[in-house]
Amino acid sequence: xASLIAEIVYRGIFQKNLAARVxxxxxxxxxxxxxxxIAFGRYGDSPQRNGxxxxxxxxxxxxxxxxxxxxxxxxxxxxDVTIVxxxxxxxxxxSWAWYGLQxxxxxxxxxxxxxxxxLQSFDSLIEDVHKREEPYTLALIxxxxxxxxxxxxxxxxxxxxxxxxxAKIAPQFLPLDGVCQAIQEIDWxxxxxxxxxxxxxxxxxxxxxxxxEGNAEAPFAFEKPKWWEMREGVTIPAIxxxxxxxxxxxxxxxxxxxxxxxxxxxxxxxxxxxxCVKCNLCWISCPDSCFDVMPDGTFDANMEACCGCGVCEAxxxxxxxxxxxxxxxxxxxxxxxxxxxxxxAAYKTWLVTKIGDKQGTLRSHGFRFRGQYEQELAAGxxxxxxxxxxxxxxxxxxxxxxx
Amino acid sequence: MxxxxxxxTAASDEKELLxxxxxxxxxxxxxxxxxxxxxxxxxxxxxxxxxxxxKIANGQxxxxxxxxxxxxxxxxxxxxxxxxxxxxxxxxSGVGWxxxxxxxxxxxxxxxxxxxxxxxxxLDDPGAFGVEHNDALFVRDLGWMLCWIDTSxxxxxxxxxxxxxxxxxxxxxxxxxxxxxxxxxxxxxxTLVPSKQKVDRFLPAYNRGDLQxxxxxxxxxxxxxxxxxxxxIRRQNDEAMKRAYTVIEEAYAxxxxxxxxxxxxxxxxxxxxxxxxxxxxxxxxxxLPIKVAIREMRAQGKKVGLLRLRWFRPFPYERxxxxxxxxxxxxxxxxxxxFGSPFASGVVANEVRAAMYNAERRPPLISFISGLGGRxxxxxxxxxxxxxxxxxARSGQSDAKTHxxxxxx
Numbered sequence: 001x002a003s004l005i006a007e008i009v010y011r012g013i014f015q016k017n018l019a020a021r022v023x024x025x026x027x028x029x030x031x032x033x034x035x036x037x038i039a040f041g042r043y044g045d046s047p048q049r050n051g052x053x054x055x056x057x058x059x060x061x062x063x064x065x066x067x068x069x070x071x072x073x074x075x076x077x078x079x080d081v082t083i084v085x086x087x088x089x090x091x092x093x094x095s096w097a098w099y100g101l102q103x104x105x106x107x108x109x110x111x112x113x114x115x116x117x118x119l120q121s122f123d124s125l126i127e128d129v130h131k132r133e134e135p136y137t138l139a140l141i142x143x144x145x146x147x148x149x150x151x152x153x154x155x156x157x158x159x160x161x162x163x164x165x166x167a168k169i170a171p172q173f174l175p176l177d178g179v180c181q182a183i184q185e186i187d188w189x190x191x192x193x194x195x196x197x198x199x200x201x202x203x204x205x206x207x208x209x210x211x212x213e214g215n216a217e218a219p220f221a222f223e224k225p226k227w228w229e230m231r232e233g234v235t236i237p238a239i240x241x242x243x244x245x246x247x248x249x250x251x252x253x254x255x256x257x258x259x260x261x262x263x264x265x266x267x268x269x270x271x272x273x274x275x276c277v278k279c280n281l282c283w284i285s286c287p288d289s290c291f292d293v294m295p296d297g298t299f300d301a302n303m304e305a306c307c308g309c310g311v312c313e314a315x316x317x318x319x320x321x322x323x324x325x326x327x328x329x330x331x332x333x334x335x336x337x338x339x340x341x342x343x344x345a346a347y348k349t350w351l352v353t354k355i356g357d358k359q360g361t362l363r364s365h366g367f368r369f370r371g372q373y374e375q376e377l378a379a380g381x382x383x384x385x386x387x388x389x390x391x392x393x394x395x396x397x398x399x400x401x402x403x
Numbered sequence: 404m405x406x407x408x409x410x411x412t413a414a415s416d417e418k419e420l421l422x423x424x425x426x427x428x429x430x431x432x433x434x435x436x437x438x439x440x441x442x443x444x445x446x447x448x449x450x451x452x453x454x455x456x457x458k459i460a461n462g463q464x465x466x467x468x469x470x471x472x473x474x475x476x477x478x479x480x481x482x483x484x485x486x487x488x489x490x491x492x493x494x495x496s497g498v499g500w501x502x503x504x505x506x507x508x509x510x511x512x513x514x515x516x517x518x519x520x521x522x523x524x525x526l527d528d529p530g531a532f533g534v535e536h537n538d539a540l541f542v543r544d545l546g547w548m549l550c551w552i553d554t555s556x557x558x559x560x561x562x563x564x565x566x567x568x569x570x571x572x573x574x575x576x577x578x579x580x581x582x583x584x585x586x587x588x589x590x591x592x593x594t595l596v597p598s599k600q601k602v603d604r605f606l607p608a609y610n611r612g613d614l615q616x617x618x619x620x621x622x623x624x625x626x627x628x629x630x631x632x633x634x635x636i637r638r639q640n641d642e643a644m645k646r647a648y649t650v651i652e653e654a655y656a657x658x659x660x661x662x663x664x665x666x667x668x669x670x671x672x673x674x675x676x677x678x679x680x681x682x683x684x685x686x687x688x689x690x691l692p693i694k695v696a697i698r699e700m701r702a703q704g705k706k707v708g709l710l711r712l713r714w715f716r717p718f719p720y721e722r723x724x725x726x727x728x729x730x731x732x733x734x735x736x737x738x739x740x741x742f743g744s745p746f747a748s749g750v751v752a753n754e755v756r757a758a759m760y761n762a763e764r765r766p767p768l769i770s771f772i773s774g775l776g777g778r779x780x781x782x783x784x785x786x787x788x789x790x791x792x793x794x795x796a797r798s799g800q801s802d803a804k805t806h807x808x809x810x811x812x
Contacts, residue, residue, distance in 0.1 A: 031593065037421075040423075040589055043447075043532070043589055044533075072691055227810055
C-alpha cells in the first residue's frame with residue numbers, strides 16, 4: 001500500500017485555519033506528483049472553542065482505490081505522521097468526543113513520526129509524551145506555537161515550515177519540489193514561503209524515541225455503557241454535591257469523572273497563597289468551577305478541571321497573586337496548595353521561578369489588541385526560518401482567489 | 404504498488420479544486436448563476452452558506468444573499484422569489500429543516516422549482532450533529548424530489564442537474580439534495596469544476612412562463628380552496644412527479660453529452676452487482692465502507708455487490724426490481740429509523756419491500772439499521788450484515804426482524 005496518512009493535532013480557534021492550511025497543503029503537494037488525496041476535520045471535535053484539542057487529517061495515495069481503502073475509516077486508526085502544532089499538546093489530548101485522554105503518539109504507527117513545533121529540548125518534551133510499546137521518531141521544527149484567531153491569521157510561515165519538514169519525513173509522497181510548487185500556486189503562498197519551506201526541510205531536527213522513554217502514567221479511560229444500561233429519556237445523573245475538606249472546613253466539588261477538559265490548557269494559574277485576600281472572585285468567576293476551597297479559606301485551582309482560560313488572573317485584585325504560566329513548564333497536575341502547606345519557603349522559590357520566566361508568562365492565546373502583530377514583528381519575535389516577514393503578506397497571491 | 408503518475412485530469416476548460424461537498428455545491432450555484440439565496444446557520448449545512456457568502460464576497464457570484472431570522476423565513480423567502488422568476492437556493496439540517504416544515508409543505512403545490520441542500524444531521528434530542536437521514540425524509544410524501552449524493556464531484560454535478568430537472572416545465576417541483584454531515588460536507592476532495600460556457604450549454608435560464616408573478620401576467624397564487632378543488636391539485640402534483648422519471652433520465656443523458664462524465668443510470672450506482680449473490684443497499688457516503696468491505700470479502704470468494712440509491716423521490720421501483728431480481732439475498736442498510744414501522748425497519752428497507760411486492764422473483768430481504776447520529780459504519784458491520792444475508796439466501800427466508808449494527812449491546 002502506497003499511502004500516507006497524517007493527522008494534524010491543533011488548538012481550537014487559535015490554530016483552526018493553520019491546521020486547515022497544513023491539511024490542504026499536504027494534498028495539493030502530493031497532487032503535484034499525480035497522487036490523490038483528501039483533507040478533513042474530525043467532526044466530533046468542536047474547534048470553535050478556544051484551545052480545545054482538535055484534529056484534521058490528510059490522506060494521500062497513489063491511486064483512487066487506495067485512497068478509498070484508507071478512507072473507509074472516517075477517523076484513521078493509525079497515522080504515519082502525527083503533526084502537533086503546539087507542544088503543550090504533547091501531554092495528550094482529550095477531544096470533545098468521549099475518548100478519555102489520548103496520548104499524542106497513540107495513532108502514530110511503529111517507527112512513524114511525531115512532528116512538533118517547539119522550542120523545548122527533546123528530553124523535556126519526551127517527559128511529557130506517554131510511553132509506548134513501539135519506538136517512534138520525534139521531529140522538531142524550532143518555532144513557538146503559532147496562535148491566532150478565526151478571523152485573523154498569523155503569517156509566521158508555520159504552515160509552510162510544516163510542509164517543508166514533511167518533505168524531509170516522507171519524500172516519497174511529498175517530494176520537496178512538489179511541496180514548493182504547491183506553495184507557490186496556493187492562494188496563501190509566495191516565493192518567500194517557498195524559501196521558508198526549504199529551510200525547514202534542511203533544518204529539521206529529529207531523534208528516535210525508545211520504548212523505555214516517556215511519561216509512564218496510564219491515561220485516564222472509561223467504558224461507555226450499553227444502550228440498555230443507559231437511563232431513558234436522554235437523562236443523565238447529576239454530578240453529586242461535593243464535600244468539605246479536612247475537619248469540615250473548605251469545599252471540594254465533585255467533578256465529571258469522564259470528561260476532564262484540562263488538555264485544553266496552554267497556560268495554568270500559579271497562585272500565591274501568602275498574598276491571597278480570600279475575596280472569592282476567582283472562585284465565583286471560574287467558568288469551570290475549578291477552584292477548590294481550602295480549609296484556610298484560600299483557593300486552589302484544581303488542575304484536573306482547569307481549562308487555562310485566565311479569567312482568575314484577570315479578576316484577581318492582588319498583583320501577582322494569580323499568574324498564568326505556560327503549561328510546558330509543569331510536569332503534573334499536583335495541588336499547589338498541598339505543595340505550599342508542606343513547605344512554604346520551597347513553594348515561594350518554586351513560585352518565583354515559574355512566574356519569573358519571561359517566555360513562560362507570555363500570553364499564548366491569539367491576538368489581544370490591534371497592532372500586536374506589527375509589534376511582534378518589530379520585536380523579532382517571529383522566526384520564519386526563512387527571509388524577513390512583513391505585515392500584509394496575505395495579499396500576495398490574492399489574485400488566485402478570484403480566478 | 405507502483406507509483407502511477409496521473410496526467411493532469413482536468414481538461415482545458417475544467418479546473419481541479421480541492422473542495423468539500425459543501426464548497427462543491429457553492430461552485431455549482433455560482434455556475435448556475437443563482438439569483439436569490441437565503442441563509443440561517445446550522446451545522447453541517449452552514450458550511451454551504453459560508454461557501455456561497457465567500458463566492459459573493461469575492462465577486463464571483465452576484466446574488467441576493469438574505470440572512471433570515473430562522474429557517475421558516477429562509478424557505479418562505481425563496482418560495483416568493485422563485486414565483487417572480489428568480490433561480491433560488493436554500494438549505495438546512497436536522498431540526499432547522501424541521502422548523503421550516505410549514506414552508507416546505509407549501510412549496511411543491513405552488514410548483515416552485517427550488518433547490519435545497521440538506522446537510523443530514525440527527526434530530527434533537529439529544530442535541531447532536533452527526534448524520535442521520537430522518538431530517539430530509541420528513542418531506543418524502545409531499546412532492547419534493549429527494550436524492551442522496553456521495554462525493555464532492557457528485558455534489559457539484561447533481562446541483563447542476565437538479566436545476567435542469569426541477570425547472571423543466573413538465574416537473575416544476577422542488578428538489579432536496581441530501582449530503583451526509585461530516586463525511587461529505589466537511590471532507591475536501593479533488594473535484595473537477597467545469598467552465599461557465601459548458602454549463603450554459605446544459606442549463607437553460609429559468610422560465611416560469613404563465614406561473615410567473617408579474618404585472619404583465621396578473622395571477623393569484625394559492626387562493627383558499629375547499630373539497631371541490633383539493634384532490635385535483637394533488638393529482639396534478641402526482642402527475643408532475645411521474646413525469647419527473649423521464650425528465651431525470653433526459654437530464655443525465657444530456658449532462659453526459661455535454662460534460663463527458665456522469666452515470667448512465669441516474670437512479671442508483673451498482674458496484675460489483677453483475678455476479679453478486681448478496682446485494683447490499685444504502686444511500687450516501689455509507690457506500691465507502693461498503694465498497695471497501697466488498698473488495699475484502701470478494702478476495703475471500705464472497706460475491707457481494709452494492710446498490711447505492713441516488714434517487715429516493717421519485718423512487719426508481721421498476722429499475723430496482725430488475726436490478727435486484729437476480730440476487731440471492733438483499734440487505735438494506737438504513738441510516739434512519741421509522742419506529743413502529745413494518746418489521747421495525749428503516750425507511751429504505753420498507754420502500755424496497757414495497758417495490759418488490761409485485762416482482763416475480765422476490766429474494767429474501769434483510770433490514771439493518773446502522774450509522775445513526777454519525778456513528779461510523781465499520782467494515783466489520785458490513786461483513787456481519789453480509790453473513791446474515793448469506794444465511795437468508797441459504798434458507799430462502801426473509802428475516803422478520805431488523806438488525807441494529809454498531810450499537811453498544
